[in-house]
Amino acid sequence: MSRENYAVFSTAKIGNLDLKNRLIRSATCEYKMAEDGSVTEIVLDIYRKLANGGVGMIITGLMAVTQGGKGVSGQACIDDDRFITQIAKIAEAVHDQDNNCAVIAQLCHSGRQLTHENTTADCVGPTAMPSPLLEKKARELSGDEVETIITAFVNGIIRAEKAGFDGAQLHGAHGYLLSSFLSPYTNQRRDCFGGSTQNRVQIIKAIVERARKAVGDFPILIKVNCDDHVVGGITKASFPELISELSATGVDAIEISGGIWDCLVRSEEELGFVPVPIPESRTQLDKPEKQSYYYSYVNKLNPSVPLILVGGNRNIEALETIIQEQKVDFISMSRPLIAEPGLPERWLQSVGSDKANCVSCNACLLYKDAFGCALKRLKFNRKEFEAGYAGGWKAVFK
Ligand SMILES: Cc1cc2nc3c(=O)[nH]c(=O)nc-3n(C[C@H](O)[C@H](O)[C@H](O)COP(=O)(O)O)c2cc1C
Numbered sequence: 001m002s003r004e005n006y007a008v009f010s011t012a013k014i015g016n017l018d019l020k021n022r023l024i025r026s027a028t029c030e031y032k033m034a035e036d037g038s039v040t041e042i043v044l045d046i047y048r049k050l051a052n053g054g055v056g057m058i059i060t061g062l063m064a065v066t067q068g069g070k071g072v073s074g075q076a077c078i079d080d081d082r083f084i085t086q087i088a089k090i091a092e093a094v095h096d097q098d099n100n101c102a103v104i105a106q107l108c109h110s111g112r113q114l115t116h117e118n119t120t121a122d123c124v125g126p127t128a129m130p131s132p133l134l135e136k137k138a139r140e141l142s143g144d145e146v147e148t149i150i151t152a153f154v155n156g157i158i159r160a161e162k163a164g165f166d167g168a169q170l171h172g173a174h175g176y177l178l179s180s181f182l183s184p185y186t187n188q189r190r191d192c193f194g195g196s197t198q199n200r201v202q203i204i205k206a207i208v209e210r211a212r213k214a215v216g217d218f219p220i221l222i223k224v225n226c227d228d229h230v231v232g233g234i235t236k237a238s239f240p241e242l243i244s245e246l247s248a249t250g251v252d253a254i255e256i257s258g259g260i261w262d263c264l265v266r267s268e269e270e271l272g273f274v275p276v277p278i279p280e281s282r283t284q285l286d287k288p289e290k291q292s293y294y295y296s297y298v299n300k301l302n303p304s305v306p307l308i309l310v311g312g313n314r315n316i317e318a319l320e321t322i323i324q325e326q327k328v329d330f331i332s333m334s335r336p337l338i339a340e341p342g343l344p345e346r347w348l349q350s351v352g353s354d355k356a357n358c359v360s361c362n363a364c365l366l367y368k369d370a371f372g373c374a375l376k377r378l379k380f381n382r383k384e385f386e387a388g389y390a391g392g393w394k395a396v397f398k
């Protein structure tokens with residue numbers, strides 16, 4: 001039985017963009033761009049498979065808006081016009097496979113969470129906040145530097161449009177630079193970019209307002225944390241106010257995620273989940289109640305823009321209930337689509353299990369040089385996977 005009458009497979013809009021269904025690929029860095037910033041065949045193949053797999057919209061892996069903001073090697077850059085022809089190949093690859101599949105460029109500056117091996121760039125943030133985890137203490141950005149960062153994001157949005165993307169997403173989650181401005185934990189500035197929630201959102205407002213002058217109603221989305229999982233950060237209680245302020249910035253949709261790296265020094269008891277790198281990608285989601293782990297955060301929200309829910313979305317019947325409840329408009333997924341780029345189509349056609357094949361083990365995060373799903377290489381044979389796991393995951397990636 002086809003699920004074509006399911007709410008999950010109904011059409012919807014983000015800004016002026018028509019989406020064929022409610023399933024989105026959440027941003028997933030494949031770490032496979034060439035060091036000179038050119039797009040590799042491996043990257044294009046990932047996007048072709050996703051576009052063929054039935055998802056309504058694909059958000060790319062993060063693209064750095066400045067060279068200093070590049071977090072890891074193999075990440076895409078969007079800080080210079082010379083990269084437009086390269087990233088355009090991603091947009092083209094998606095549209096060539098399915099013109100009804102939208103593709104959005106995710107724009108990022110790593111801020112205080114900089115790990116790129118080759119960079120001498122400073123870790124920067126709104127405030128010089130010490131970290132229990134990070135080696136380098138972030139340097140506080142001057143007012144002029146904040147203006148430069150705003151311009152870099154605006155230019156990134158303009159380049160995304162020129163490259164043929166259907167929109168851009170600001171990465172305002174997971175502790176990276178924009179996230180650190182939104183969080184009261186990392187942002188203790190006393191100028192117009194710090195203090196009240198309204199001031200902490202000011203950097204987003206400035207980016208969107210300035211970008212709109214150049215790109216008009218080109219869709220601009222944002223991914224944010226509903227909980228930083230650190231003391232003094234964004235919490236479930238403060239999130240509704242953040243959403244109201246963000247809705248007023250002119251963004252076209254808000255994707256809800258959570259966690260910053262500093263939370264990893266906390267215990268499972270304090271966090272309510274097992275602290276594994278990276279905290280937004282939780283493990284051990286075997287029980288339904290552990291899945292869609294940020295859904296309980298959307299209860300008291302009254303946004304004027306569509307909401308996208310990410311994190312542990314694993315079962316089509318549960319996702320259908322979520323969409324029917326109308327508290328969020330879209331579901332996004334990362335790891336399930338690493339394991340099965342064709343998952344939306346499989347679910348639509350009711351082939352196999354209602355569950356995604358991904359078991360949320362995070363092996364795909366550990367072995368970046370062999371990007372892909374460990375379990376898939378073993379044809380989803382869990383027994384063999386667990387044996388490989390016992391012998392060290394490297395064996396699985398041979
Ligand atoms: C390999 C990998 C790369 C990721 N890269 C990004 C990224 O570039 N930008 C981002 O916002 N989130 C990134 N994430 C986080 C995911 O988008 C998502 O928020 C998280 O994995 C939870 O969703 P899931 O349970 O569907 O995987 C990445 C996750 C994984 C596993």
Ligand code: SF4
Nearest residue numbers: 358361362364373374
């Ligand atoms: S390696 Fe693990 S977490 Fe990653 S896609 Fe495969 S099953 Fe999912």
